[in-house]
Amino acid sequence: MPAKPHLPDADADVPPHVIRQVLQLLASRGHSVDRLCKGLGFTPENLRDAGFRVSYRQTSMLVRRAMQRWGDPAMGIATGARQTVVCFGLPGLGMLTCPTLGEALLYLIKYQRAAGTLVINELAVIDERSFMIEAATRFHDPELEPFFIEEIFVSGVAVARAMVGSHVRPSRLELRYPRPAYASAYSEYFRCPVVFNAPLNRLICDMSWYHCPLPTHDSFMQESLQAQIDQLLSIGTPxxxxxxxxxxxxxxxxxxxxxxxxxxxxxxxxxxxxxxxxxxxxxxxxxxxxxxxxxxxxxxxxxxxxxxxxxxxxxxxxxxxxxxxxxxxxxxxxxxxxxxxxxxxxxxxxxxxx
The missing domain is CATH 1.10.10.60 (Homeodomain-like)
Incomplete structure (x- = not known):
């Protein structure tokens, strides 16, 4: 009998940070988190365990259930807006040790899997005036791509605003998928031009934000604290x-x-x-x-x-x-x-x- 092919979307390899935020969002409207988790292989109590991990398959199933109950297609924006640097766990703590916002974003991307992201993020300098963050879903899932891209870009901007000020504003947002009915929510949150049906999912920002200093930076603690975090975040086989x-x-x-x-x-x-x-x-x-x-x-x-x-x-x-x-x-x-x-x-x- 031939061996069954390995299914990467079943690897329980990410912390359930997205699931936690989705459940809190639904709970705020009176929905039962126990019912949302039923049959998915975990309970709300499991989500309190620091070592607990979930797969893309489990997360996507829960997100689909939640979207049906939420009734608002902009659930990805609502989920991302709830995020704080604490929601990223240890990578979030590491971000606070960095000297600038750009270096903090690079640190988060270095440990993006440990931060619970279910998309692949990259940061690149475009030229002396701007840089970009590019995001791509780990698995082909057109139905849920808007949710996961919204969640990661909105949460990134939410955390940046919390770290350096509410005036943080990208220069342009480019999204691969068609313009949704709730497109005005993008402009309202990001406060910048939004382009749909673009070749890539990209958040383009002015370079001044990259060099913006973080008030939480401590040059004496940065190296030692990041070394401790590096050790704690060593990744085993999922x-x-x-x-x-x-x-x-x-x-x-x-x-x-x-x-x-x-x-x-x-x-x-x-x-x-x-x-x-x-x-x-x-x-x-x-x-x-x-x-x-x-x-x-x-x-x-x-x-x-x-x-x-x-x-x-x-x-x-x-x-x-x-x-x-x-x-x-x-x-x-x-x-x-x-x-x-x-x-x-x-x-x-x-x-x-x-």
Whole structure:
């Protein structure tokens, strides 16, 4: 049987910053965020986890639902306008250390994936008088392209205005897609000429904005703080969104792991389909169960003084002996060695049948 092709839009590789803003926007009009998230593989509570990641597929499905309920096609503008530098997470903090607005934008683009963007952004100097930010969607999705382009350009201008003043105004906005019915909203927000059906999505700005100094810059802290952020933002291999969804279900019940059928039901998927999908991803349900137990055990060993018997119970084992044996199989070392400062290896246990 030929291997199923890899689907990049299913890689859970970006923080859910856009999803958070969309849900807050809908909640402000009384819509249920739990209903909006249902069946997508995550809950509103997952969005509070700093390490939680989503895929383009999950985000696009939620955005489509939200647009149906919002009833206003300019939802991308409304979402972007809510953004602050804090919404970008650690990259936003790094922006504040930069000496100028242009360097802050370059820093954000360097870490755009970690900032939660679902488009590809580039900054280039056009000539001595102007520079541009170009944005392109990561996946071909004409229906949602306006939303994602609006969100990134509006949020960029919103953050720039918050950093250096509300008088920030681009010189021109060029957009690839046709003029929408709500085109006046663009002119109202950006306060500049807007061109539709352009070859590229570009925000063109006067060079004076690039060189505009940031009041938050600290020359003594910039290098050290950015070095710490660089280390924290080191990117690992992204998980598939199905794998991430399963692990979210498992993390909620580490001490009493649900079976394959129960987890499938939580994801609106049959046991047979779930088993097949995991096989296509070259993993197994047991592998994910053990991964979650291992992660939980490491966290408790590092952050608490709990006796091993209590950690065993908290991770689904009946006694400390079985826990030690499992931990040695997962890691090649014993639990007490973690508390002695031995670095924790990746999960070593080979695949087993479910």
């Amino acid at each position: 998980r598939n969104d199905l794998v991430e969804s399963i692990m979210n279900v498992l993390r909620a019940s580490v001490d009493e792991m649900p079976g394959l059928a129960q987890t499938g039901a939580a994801l609106n998927m049959s046991e047979r389909t779930l088993r097949r999908r995991l096989a296509e991803l070259d993993t197994s349900y047991q592998r994910l169960v053990d991964q979650v137990r291992y992660e939980c055990a490491l966290d408790l060993l590092r952050r608490s003084a709990m006796p091993l018997v209590d950690i065993a119970m908290a991770t689904g084992f009946t006694d400390a002996r079985n826990f030690r044996r499992a931990f040695k199989r997962w890691s090649g070392i014993l639990p007490n060695q973690i508390r002695q400062g031995v670095p924790a290896p990746r999960l070593l246990m080979p695949e087993r049948a479910d």
